Amino acid sequence: MLERLGFIGTGSITEAIIDGLAQSDYPPAEVIVSPRNADVAARLARRHAMVRVAPDNQHVLDHCPVVCLAVRPQIAEDVIRELRFSARHHVLSFIATFRLQRLQALLPDVARVIRLAPLPMVAHKLGTTIIHPRDPIAAALFNTLGTALESDDEDDFDVLFAATALMGSFFQTLHAQGAWLREHGISQSVSRAFLASLVTGLSDAASRTDIPFDALAREFSTRGGLNEQITEDLAAHGVFGAHAGAMERVLERIRKPAVSGT
Structure with missing residues (x-):
């Protein structure tokens, strides 16, 4: 399992993922969350010893090679443009309406960017998380939280994503x-x-x-x-x-x- 995992955006999906990981056999040694939603971030830090609240979003990037983008589509582009990503970053995006081409244009320097659709049930290690493209890090992470379903075709991923609604x-x-x-x-x-x-x-x-x-x-x-x-x-x-x-x-x-x- 990952040594360190970071989250930009600390809402309900981030909380569900971290709650699920805390129950897994091999949780990350450390999870660093952004401070944007102070109530959720503080609650996670109180609940799980592995969680640390970062002073700002850039701190998450500076300390985590694997970063989850869990911000609302309405603010996602502004949030991403304010941050300095590098070639060491492996980015897992939960942003529903940002297709791969758009993400790659916003994140030209990262090692890899992946789209995922985690659902609230992962808090109890249930349900299926769709992933595009195939990615061993994302699949290993979400197979501990239920079932990871990897899609080779982004159009298929979008259709399945629509069903999550x-x-x-x-x-x-x-x-x-x-x-x-x-x-x-x-x-x-x-x-x-x-x-x-x-x-x-x-x-x-x-x-x-x-x-x-x-x-x-x-x-x-x-x-x-x-x-x-x-x-x-x-x-x-x-x-x-x-x-x-x-x-x-x-x-x-x-x-x-x-x-x-x-």
């Missing part, structure tokens, strides 16, 4: 279902626990087979039964058909050409 709608769907249960007298605690258990079981069933999802939908629905009724009602309202358009618009946003100053 489904997380919010997943929880919003659960919220709507829970609201209906509560309207019918089921308490918040019971409805939440029941739905969480339901989706955990369904996820486990999906992960244990290669059966296509539409076939699983039929397998879990008795003909003329209640599950089939819900599926048909939602389909009639365009719920399933709306996914393709929503995901396509996310993909367009990821691939949108960079505009100077944005």
Whole structure:
């Protein structure tokens, strides 16, 4: 495992990665985080002895050969341009809308730059992190936090990245279902626990087979039964058909050409 790992940007994804690494068999000897989000940085330093808060972003670069860029796309270019990268730096970028060509133009002197899409589940060493291009350092790091999926094709990486935008709608769907249960007298605690258990079981069933999802939908629905009724009602309202358009618009946003100053 890495001796030292640095983070430019100290938000929720940085926190999830560090929490996951702290539980791994071979965590980094030292993790240096930028001070931009002081609350998160201080919390990580209190929680994990391996974490040190840098006085500024450049300090992270000066002390870490492997650096994670975990800043919001809206400020990423300004942050990068203020820093001095060198040929010793191996850069792992989590910036969703910065494709490889744009990153390489901003970071012409670094040894290597890689795109990744880590998700909050890495805090519990779960889920899949997509990586482009293939990279042994990134793969080794994120295989300790779940599964690393390396993509040789940036277009494929972008498509998979678009699918990571489904997380919010997943929880919003659960919220709507829970609201209906509560309207019918089921308490918040019971409805939440029941739905969480339901989706955990369904996820486990999906992960244990290669059966296509539409076939699983039929397998879990008795003909003329209640599950089939819900599926048909939602389909009639365009719920399933709306996914393709929503995901396509996310993909367009990821691939949108960079505009100077944005």
